[in-house]
Amino acid sequence: MTPPRSAAARTMGRRSGVSRSPATHPRRKSGSTKPRTGKSGASRSSSRVPRHRRRPWLRVASAPRTRRLPFLVASFVIVGVLVVGVASLQAVVSQGSFRTQELARHNLQLQQDYGRLKLQVAELSSPGRIATEARRMGFHVPQPWDMRSLPVKGSSSVNVRADSGSGPALSLKSVLERRP
Amino acid sequence: MRAGTATYRAGRSARGRGPRTPPRRLVAMLVLFVFGFSGILIRLVQLQVRDAPSYRALARDQRVRTIALPAARGSLFDRNHQELALSLPAKAVYADPRLVSHPAEMARTVADTLKVDFAEIYAALHRPGPFVYLARGVDLQDAAALEARHLPGIGFLSESHRYYPAKDLAPQVLGFVGVEGTGLAGLELEYQRLLAGRPGHEVVEADPRGVLIPQGANVDVPPVPGDDLVLSIDREIQYRAQAALAHAVKRNQAKGGTVIVMDPRSGEILAMADYPWFDPNHFSQGDPQALRNRAVTDTFEPGSVNKVITAAAAIQENVVKLKRRLKVASSYRLYTKTFHDAHMHPKEAMTLADIIAYSSNVGTIEVAKMLGRDRFYSYLERFGLTQRTGVGFPGESTGLLPHVDRWSGTSMGTIPLGQGIAVTPLQMACVYAAIANGGVWVQPRLVNGIVGADGDVRQVTQSRTRRVISTQTAQTVTRMLAYAVRVGTGKEAQIPGFWVAGKTGTARKVNDEGTGYSDKYVASFIGFAPAAYPAVVVAAVLDEPSTVYGGIAAAPLFRDVAHFAMARLRVPPAPRPSTPPHAIPAG
Numbered sequence: 001m002t003p004p005r006s007a008a009a010r011t012m013g014r015r016s017g018v019s020r021s022p023a024t025h026p027r028r029k030s031g032s033t034k035p036r037t038g039k040s041g042a043s044r045s046s047s048r049v050p051r052h053r054r055r056p057w058l059r060v061a062s063a064p065r066t067r068r069l070p071f072l073v074a075s076f077v078i079v080g081v082l083v084v085g086v087a088s089l090q091a092v093v094s095q096g097s098f099r100t101q102e103l104a105r106h107n108l109q110l111q112q113d114y115g116r117l118k119l120q121v122a123e124l125s126s127p128g129r130i131a132t133e134a135r136r137m138g139f140h141v142p143q144p145w146d147m148r149s150l151p152v153k154g155s156s157s158v159n160v161r162a163d164s165g166s167g168p169a170l171s172l173k174s175v176l177e178r179r180p
Numbered sequence: 181m182r183a184g185t186a187t188y189r190a191g192r193s194a195r196g197r198g199p200r201t202p203p204r205r206l207v208a209m210l211v212l213f214v215f216g217f218s219g220i221l222i223r224l225v226q227l228q229v230r231d232a233p234s235y236r237a238l239a240r241d242q243r244v245r246t247i248a249l250p251a252a253r254g255s256l257f258d259r260n261h262q263e264l265a266l267s268l269p270a271k272a273v274y275a276d277p278r279l280v281s282h283p284a285e286m287a288r289t290v291a292d293t294l295k296v297d298f299a300e301i302y303a304a305l306h307r308p309g310p311f312v313y314l315a316r317g318v319d320l321q322d323a324a325a326l327e328a329r330h331l332p333g334i335g336f337l338s339e340s341h342r343y344y345p346a347k348d349l350a351p352q353v354l355g356f357v358g359v360e361g362t363g364l365a366g367l368e369l370e371y372q373r374l375l376a377g378r379p380g381h382e383v384v385e386a387d388p389r390g391v392l393i394p395q396g397a398n399v400d401v402p403p404v405p406g407d408d409l410v411l412s413i414d415r416e417i418q419y420r421a422q423a424a425l426a427h428a429v430k431r432n433q434a435k436g437g438t439v440i441v442m443d444p445r446s447g448e449i450l451a452m453a454d455y456p457w458f459d460p461n462h463f464s465q466g467d468p469q470a471l472r473n474r475a476v477t478d479t480f481e482p483g484s485v486n487k488v489i490t491a492a493a494a495i496q497e498n499v500v501k502l503k504r505r506l507k508v509a510s511s512y513r514l515y516t517k518t519f520h521d522a523h524m525h526p527k528e529a530m531t532l533a534d535i536i537a538y539s540s541n542v543g544t545i546e547v548a549k550m551l552g553r554d555r556f557y558s559y560l561e562r563f564g565l566t567q568r569t570g571v572g573f574p575g576e577s578t579g580l581l582p583h584v585d586r587w588s589g590t591s592m593g594t595i596p597l598g599q600g601i602a603v604t605p606l607q608m609a610c611v612y613a614a615i616a617n618g619g620v621w622v623q624p625r626l627v628n629g630i631v632g633a634d635g636d637v638r639q640v641t642q643s644r645t646r647r648v649i650s651t652q653t654a655q656t657v658t659r660m661l662a663y664a665v666r667v668g669t670g671k672e673a674q675i676p677g678f679w680v681a682g683k684t685g686t687a688r689k690v691n692d693e694g695t696g697y698s699d700k701y702v703a704s705f706i707g708f709a710p711a712a713y714p715a716v717v718v719a720a721v722l723d724e725p726s727t728v729y730g731g732i733a734a735a736p737l738f739r740d741v742a743h744f745a746m747a748r749l750r751v752p753p754a755p756r757p758s759t760p761p762h763a764i765p766a767g
Contacts, residue, residue: 101392112320115268122263122345127419141423 243385243393250340251377253361254406256354256368258415259448259628263345265354265368265460267361270341271323273314277305279333286331293326294318316359317341342368344460350418352454352473353411353573353626356463365463365471367409367626369574374630377406407638408631412448417441420744421451425720428737429455432703432725438475439737440609440719441745444616444708447624447643449571450716450745452476452606477575479602480721483687484539484669484730485706486598489611490548491536491660493559496653499550503761505529508543515589519545519597522686522729533760536660537668539684541597548596556596557584562648563611564621565603570644571624579603598687599697605704609719612706615661616681616714619654621646662711662757667766672735673705675743679756681714682707682738684730701728705738709746710754718742 123129131141227235256265273294280286287302294315304312316339318326323336342357355366361376363369380403385393421439429437441451454474458466472478494500508530510521521541535543548556560566560581568576580602587595594600606624614621623643630638649657661681664670669684685704688697704721708714718738725733745751759766 112269115266118263119266119268119343119345122266122343125262126346126349127416128347128349131419131423141420 243387245384245386247382247384248338249380249382249401249403250338250361251379251403252405253340253342253357253377254375254408254631256375257408257410257631258413258418259411259450260414261410262415264350264411264413264415265342265344267340267342269320270317270339271320272316272337272339273318273323273326274335274337275305275312275314276310276333276335277307277312278310280305281332286334289329289331290314290326290334293329294322346415346419347461348457348459349415349422350413350452351457351460351463351466352471352475353413353452354460356460365574366473367411367573370572371409371627375406375409377633378404380404405633407633409627410629410631410637412443412446412450412626412628413452414441414450414745414748417741417745417748418451418453420748421741422453422455422457424737424740424744425453425455427740428720428722428733429725432722432727432733434703434722434725434733436474436723437737438605438719438721438723439741440475440605440717441741442609442613442624442717442719444613444714444717445622447610447613447622448628449606449624449626451741452626472575473573475605476569476571476573477577477604479577479579479604480702480704480723481601481687481689482598482603482608483685483702483704484541484598485608485612485683485685485704486601486603487536487539487544487596488615488657488661488683489559489563489565490544490551490556490596491532492563492615492649492653492657493551493556494532494547495656496559496649497551497555500532500547502532502656505531505763506535506543506546508535508540508546510542512542512545512593514545514593517590517593519593529763531761531763533660533663533762534764536683537664537762538764539664539669544596545593548592553584553587553592556592557587559648560595560601562621562646563614565601565607565611569604569606569610569624571606571626573626576606577604579607598685605719605721608704608706609717612682612708612719613717614648615654615657616708616717617654618651619647619649621648656760658711658714659757659760661707663760663762663766665707665711666759669729669731670705670707670735672731673707673738673742675709675739675746677753678709678743678746678751679711679754680707680709680739680742681711681757682735684735686728686730689724700724703728703730703733705730705734707738707742709742710751711757712754713751715749715751716742716745718745 134140250269252269253267255263255267258264273290275286277283283302283305287298287305290296291298291301296315301314304314314334319341326334327336340361342361344351344354344356351366353366355368355370356364357368358364363372363375368375380401382401383399387393421441425437425439428434437455439451439453440449442449452473452475454470454472456467456470458470463471495502500506506529507527508521509527510523510525512519519541522539530538530540530543532543532547534540535547565579565581568578570576581595582591582601591600610621610624613624622645625640625643627640629640632638658681661683662679664684665673665680665682670680670682673680673682682705685702685706687702687704689700689702690696691698702721702723703725704719706717706719708717718741720734720737720741722733722737727733
């Protein structure tokens with residue numbers, strides 16, 4: 001009488017891939033329990049070998065041998081390419097960011113230079129400075145009596161026009177025209 | 181073997197029927213682990229759930245920085261797009277005095293680098309608290325030089341600094357900006373909202389050394405720069421007006437003066453100067469009295485320049501025929517007060533043109549009486565002496581003209597002469613501009629256009645206009661004013677090659693107590709040229725000149741300014757206006 005197997009043993013038996021004995025597998029026929037690699041004469045000769053040297057009914061089935069190396073190589077290559085690609089992309093983006101920062105700094109510097117130059121031009125062209133320089137060089141501002149005006153002949157009637165509406169538009173036009 | 185088995189079975193039966201109970205230490209371990217893991221779990225919940233926002237914020241603060249991006253303040257241009265005021269980026273230098281170990285040495289370094297006063301820096305470094313400003317509006321190059329020294333406890337903030345490249349050109353008109361970038365006076369204050377723009381900010385990630393991480397958080401709210409203002413001021417005319425004003429003030433030993441140059445047709449103010457002035461780059465060092473734009477904010481009793489309103493009203497209402505000769509004495513008693521002409525003369529026949537040309541006080545009072553106080557007051561109102569001009573300037577005065585209901589018995593003697601009322605120089609310039617403009621009053625303005633950040637010029641609101649007198653009346657008054665310059669009190673205002681129309685004014689000033697008149701005067705001349713085709717109106721006012729008469733003190737100032745303005749604007753000479761009917765032979 002076979003002692004009852006414990007639950008743990010049953011579980012282990014299932015998980016370790018141990019083949020069941022024909023007796024414990026009701027659906028499997030006795031003929032199917034022949035070893036795959038063995039010959040049919042082996043069972044016949046079992047009667048001749050001692051009982052304890054017989055091949056066991058249960059044995060660990062070896063896994064089918066597969067070629068793992070190409071898979072591993074391919075995996076490593078793919079992962080490697082992906083890692084290198086991501087790193088390169090990151091590097092390129094970082095480089096772009098640094099370049100953008102550099103250009104922004106340069107742009108800011110140019111803007112500051114432009115502002116300084118604009119201020120310098122405004123200072124140099126201010127009427128006060130020009131007048132001072134002119135006086136220093138011996139020039140003087142002409143007085144009304146320094147200038148001669150040609151006499152104007154014509155009608156003596158006063159011609160005062162009431163033209164107030166077009167003023168702003170005209171002034172804006174002049175502004176627009178002089179804008180660089 | 182059998183005996184052992186029996187003992188085991190006996191033991192099992194002795195301890196109970198179920199499975200064997202774990203030893204106590206296992207239970208204790210279990211309890212310990214349960215408590216331990218529970219504690220960890222609770223702490224995890226605390227850190228990851230309850231306190232997560234604060235820790236997230238703490239971590240964020242350690243690496244994320246918000247950099248304020250100040251908006252560039254809009255520039256002020258003259259009518260020809262020349263810069264009158266512009267802002268440039270600058271730095272504010274601050275210090276944490278607690279981190280400064282050698283204040284004297286630090287103050288010396290900062291003062292030398294930034295070219296500022298050592299004592300101020302030294303005093304600032306001894307102030308309590310973690311933050312003191314050492315300098316504001318520092319040039320970027322100077323700030324960079326100081327930053328390169330890596331001084332402990334010194335920091336920098338971005339800001340902008342306002343520059344007025346023409347220095348003391350039109351300072352009262354432009355105004356000035358405080359260190360915080362806010363307009364404090366003048367157009368800088370009036371158009372603060374437009375000029376200031378909207379500041380932005382940038383959120384960046386930085387490593388512990390402060391180096392920015394390029395791909396870190398980069399929230400960027402760009403600043404919106406302020407709009408630029410294109411003023412009606414002409415830089416060259418403004419300079420010449422100021423130069424002539426300074427010369428006239430010195431020549432006449434006056435206390436101060438005002439000049440306004442205006443285009444009568446558009447209302448554009450080409451120049452507006454007040455002496456004394458100041459440099460807006462260093463406005464804090466200026467005389468507080470010089471900061472006001474007195475052409476707009478202060479009033480004066482106009483004196484005889486106001487007679488033009490009396491004459492215009494009389495002609496418009498047809499109360500005096502142009503050829504009518506009035507017998508004008510040299511004095512006139514009205515209630516309790518006797519009014520005199522400037523010079524004693526026998527009773528003389530004068531037309532209205534003579535009264536204006538020779539600025540007869542008595543003749544003007546007689547004309548005003550014919551007009552009547554209500555009609556006269558209505559013309560003062562029409563010419564804008566009871567309201568602001570609306571030029572768009574902070575603190576503009578309305579003038580002081582009592583309502584006709586509150587006029588005294590002598591008001592009809594004083595107000596037609598320009599005494600007993602107070603107006604701004606700009607209000608009076610607008611009166612003459614209305615006559616030069618064919619009887620149409622035009623609202624004066626200082627701004628021609630607004631240039632947005634995109635470069636588009638936006639049109640300003642068109643100047644208000646209203647007809648005050650008819651074109652024919654305006655032409656007649658112009659002829660009288662031209663006659664006054666040709667033969668009357670305004671001879672000093674004549675410009676070679678041009679015919680000028682204008683009127684002198686000599687007004688006594690109210691004493692300091694406000695109880696009567698002092699022996700101080702305001703001399704003025706307001707006119708336009710060329711008389712036949714007016715291109716510019718010039719108001720010249722001198723405060724307390726040694727030579728009190730407007731025809732002597734202020735008329736030459738008018739001449740200098742008007743002559744230059746016409747040359748600058750390339751105004752061609754115009755024909756002479758016809759002579760109005762007169763009784764006194766032209767000398």
